[in-house]
Amino acid sequence: MRKRQKIGKALTWLLLALFLVWTVVPILLVLTNAFKTPLDIKKVPPVIFFKPTLNNFIKAFSVGDFGLYFQNSFVIASITTLISVIGGAMGGYGLALTKNRWGRVVSNLMLLGKLVPAITILIPFYMILNATHLYGGYIGPILAHCSVNLPFVIWLMFGFIQDVPAEVFESSMIDGARRMQTFWCILLPMLLPAIGSAVILSMQYSWNELLYSLQLTTMSSYTLPVGIGKFVGAVSVDWGKSSAAAAVTMVPIIIVSFIMQKYMVAGLTAGAVKG
Amino acid sequence: MTLEQGDLLPVLLLLPTLTIVVVVMLIPLCYGVYISLFNYDIGGVLNASTFIGFGNYIDLAKDATVWRALYNTVVFSVLATMGDLLIGTVIAVLLHKLRPSVAGPLRAITMMPLLVSPIIVGLIWRYIYDPTSGILYWLLGLLGLGLKQVPGITQSSTALLSVIIAHWWQITPFVILLVTAGLVSIPCELYEAARIDGSSELRTFFKISLPLLMPVYMVILVISGVDTIKVFDIIYALTQGGPANATLSLSIYAYNNAFQMYRMGYAMAISLLTMGVSLILFGIPFIRFNRRGAR
Numbered sequence: 001m002r003k004r005q006k007i008g009k010a011l012t013w014l015l016l017a018l019f020l021v022w023t024v025v026p027i028l029l030v031l032t033n034a035f036k037t038p039l040d041i042k043k044v045p046p047v048i049f050f051k052p053t054l055n056n057f058i059k060a061f062s063v064g065d066f067g068l069y070f071q072n073s074f075v076i077a078s079i080t081t082l083i084s085v086i087g088g089a090m091g092g093y094g095l096a097l098t099k100n101r102w103g104r105v106v107s108n109l110m111l112l113g114k115l116v117p118a119i120t121i122l123i124p125f126y127m128i129l130n131a132t133h134l135y136g137g138y139i140g141p142i143l144a145h146c147s148v149n150l151p152f153v154i155w156l157m158f159g160f161i162q163d164v165p166a167e168v169f170e171s172s173m174i175d176g177a178r179r180m181q182t183f184w185c186i187l188l189p190m191l192l193p194a195i196g197s198a199v200i201l202s203m204q205y206s207w208n209e210l211l212y213s214l215q216l217t218t219m220s221s222y223t224l225p226v227g228i229g230k231f232v233g234a235v236s237v238d239w240g241k242s243s244a245a246a247a248v249t250m251v252p253i254i255i256v257s258f259i260m261q262k263y264m265v266a267g268l269t270a271g272a273v274k275g
Numbered sequence: 276m277t278l279e280q281g282d283l284l285p286v287l288l289l290l291p292t293l294t295i296v297v298v299v300m301l302i303p304l305c306y307g308v309y310i311s312l313f314n315y316d317i318g319g320v321l322n323a324s325t326f327i328g329f330g331n332y333i334d335l336a337k338d339a340t341v342w343r344a345l346y347n348t349v350v351f352s353v354l355a356t357m358g359d360l361l362i363g364t365v366i367a368v369l370l371h372k373l374r375p376s377v378a379g380p381l382r383a384i385t386m387m388p389l390l391v392s393p394i395i396v397g398l399i400w401r402y403i404y405d406p407t408s409g410i411l412y413w414l415l416g417l418l419g420l421g422l423k424q425v426p427g428i429t430q431s432s433t434a435l436l437s438v439i440i441a442h443w444w445q446i447t448p449f450v451i452l453l454v455t456a457g458l459v460s461i462p463c464e465l466y467e468a469a470r471i472d473g474s475s476e477l478r479t480f481f482k483i484s485l486p487l488l489m490p491v492y493m494v495i496l497v498i499s500g501v502d503t504i505k506v507f508d509i510i511y512a513l514t515q516g517g518p519a520n521a522t523l524s525l526s527i528y529a530y531n532n533a534f535q536m537y538r539m540g541y542a543m544a545i546s547l548l549t550m551g552v553s554l555i556l557f558g559i560p561f562i563r564f565n566r567r568g569a570r
Contacts, residue, residue, distance in 0.1 A: 114502075268452055
């Protein structure tokens with residue numbers, strides 16, 4: 001019995017160790033490739049000690065225009081997040097005000113949009129933007145990203161508001177506070193964790209999204225994933241340049257996500273453990 | 276707080292979202308259905324002369340590539356989701372057995388792939404699968420294997436599986452996260468009782484944990500499983516649908532038709548088929564999820 005336990009424990013650690021290697025090595029590969037010369041990148045097994053170079057980054061920013069893409073991604077992700085969080089918090093409160101089972105149903109119906117693939121929306125949406133001369137700027141990707149984020153944020157917010165004890169509303173109502181006052185002064189501070197979740201998840205989605213941005217932007221409004229897509233789309237890949245571009249794209253969002261880890265986890269697991 | 280007749284505030288509060296949902300989802304969707312009834316290329320016209328009714332859908336049924344893409348999409352969706360659930364559950368359960376002070380940081384590290392853009396996931400794995408400089412073939416070489424035994428993304432027999440593996444790498448952390456949340460919410464007393472009854476760990480998992488995790492799996496299907504039908508980014512970076520259409524998904528095929536061949540009507544029919552597949556495969560989890568919510 002004792003021996004079996006020991007074997008079990010060893011097996012647990014072996015599996016976990018393997019899983020960690022499997023998780024971390026690919027990320028380390030792309031991050032180190034970003035600093036390697038083309039010759040070092042081609043070497044197997046991957047060289048661990050090498051003379052780092054910034055050439056790949058210089059190429060990505062000069063030939064690839066990744067400075068501009070970074071700016072575009074930042075603007076699009078920020079505006080998307082702002083609209084999604086404000087609109088979503090308002091919508092979630094709106095649903096909570098109806099206070100009957102329809103609130104729940106509508107908030108879940110919001111998620112139905114997830115059954116519609118992006119490509120199904122993209123083709124006609126692209127044509128509409130083209131016809132209305134709104135194509136090519138920031139507005140296309142922002143609207144598209146909001147249409148994905150907003151329903152999710154409403155669903156998230158509604159779930160959180162439902163957890164707020166009813167007395168909180170009622171006492172403020174008795175005090176004669178208007179409903180919007182209740183929202184701004186009482187509810188919003190209580191919803192800050194939910195807002196944190198909405199911010200980080202909206203931002204992540206918009207920052208990493210490819211398909212909408214790929215087709216709704218032009219040279220001057222390309223986002224980072226689109227820029228990378230143009231690098232790897234070709235038959236051969238310039239590993240150094242694309243790794244540098246990938247590093248520039250993934251490092252900021254990984255750092256922000258780790259800072260906001262608590263909120264991210266709360267947002268992702270919302271709905272999984274209650275209801 | 277009760278809703279009175281004609282109370283406009285909730286509607287006003289929902290207005291921004293409703294506007295965007297109508298403008299970016301409902302109108303394009305209806306317009307898309309309309310376009311799919313025409314033999315319409317970019318620069319063409321939408322009128323009686325190009326109206327072909329269900330012509331695009333009939334072509335769809337005759338197009339072998341569509342069937343291939345449909346097959347790939349469904350296989351991808353099923354295997355990707357099953358693998359995510361299986362690997363994610365195993366790792367979550369193992370991590371759950373550790374002390375929280377150890378499990379916490381480990382869990383944080385395992386989350387990283389989730390934060391990486393899918394296009395970068397494709398790029399990373401394309402490098403790993405590279406026959407000359409990829410780490411995979413170096414590892415296989417140590418075992419005496421090579422491109423011949425494990426052709427990876429270069430042969431149609433293994434290309435789809437290679438793409439699925441890249442997907443597993445990215446999405447497993449999400450399952451770990453949710454299953455962990457589910458495990459934490461299971462009352463300890465249940466495990467105590469099982470231990471007193473002398474139930475083995477494996478038995479305890481299947482008899483107690485798994486049934487209680489079912490709602491969590493439903494949420495995973497609704498939030499993440501459904502995304503597998505739309506798979507685009509990873510394939511776009513990794514194989515672009517090749518070799519010989521072995522990894523062509525419906526989304527990729529619709530995209531190519533729309534934005535490389537400019538056959539908008541036909542592309543729209545393919546993308547509506549994609550939506551149909553999504554509804555058929557994931558509609559039931561959605562309905563059950565809704566019913567739970569409506570209670």
